[in-house]
Amino acid sequence: MPFCSRSRSTPGAAGWRRSSTGRTWGRSILRPWEHPAWGSVWVSTLEDLILAKLEWSDGVAELQLRDCASLLRMNRDVVDEAYLDRWARTLGRVDRLEAVGRAS
Numbered sequence: 001m002p003f004c005s006r007s008r009s010t011p012g013a014a015g016w017r018r019s020s021t022g023r024t025w026g027r028s029i030l031r032p033w034e035h036p037a038w039g040s041v042w043v044s045t046l047e048d049l050i051l052a053k054l055e056w057s058d059g060v061a062e063l064q065l066r067d068c069a070s071l072l073r074m075n076r077d078v079v080d081e082a083y084l085d086r087w088a089r090t091l092g093r094v095d096r097l098e099a100v101g102r103a104s
Contacts, residue, residue, distance in 0.1 A: 046075055047083050054093045054100070065096065069103040 035041045050068050057064035072079060088097040 046071060047080050050084060051087050054096045055091055057096065065100055068100040072101060
């Protein structure tokens with residue numbers, strides 16, 4: 001699922017992801033990160049990464065679900081839970097989010 005950005009050249013540019021069902025979702029605030037070998041690399045938010053993995057998993061890809069549980073466990077104090085809850089409801093992935101939340 002490729003990332004769709006409104007502006008790749010503007011720091012903090014807001015972009016949107018397209019779900020596997022074709023719906024547009026997410027805030028994906030891009031942030032520049034300076035990689036020592038590759039230069040400026042743009043990354044999406046933690047919450048959008050978790051949501052994308054929940055969607056990609058289709059409930060059966062154990063690796064994606066384990067990744068989500070680990071990301072939540074390691075970032076519990078900074079994750080925007082209200083954002084995750086809202087978009088999990090919109091995407092129909094509440095059950096998966098709750099399952100990985102319990103596993104973390």
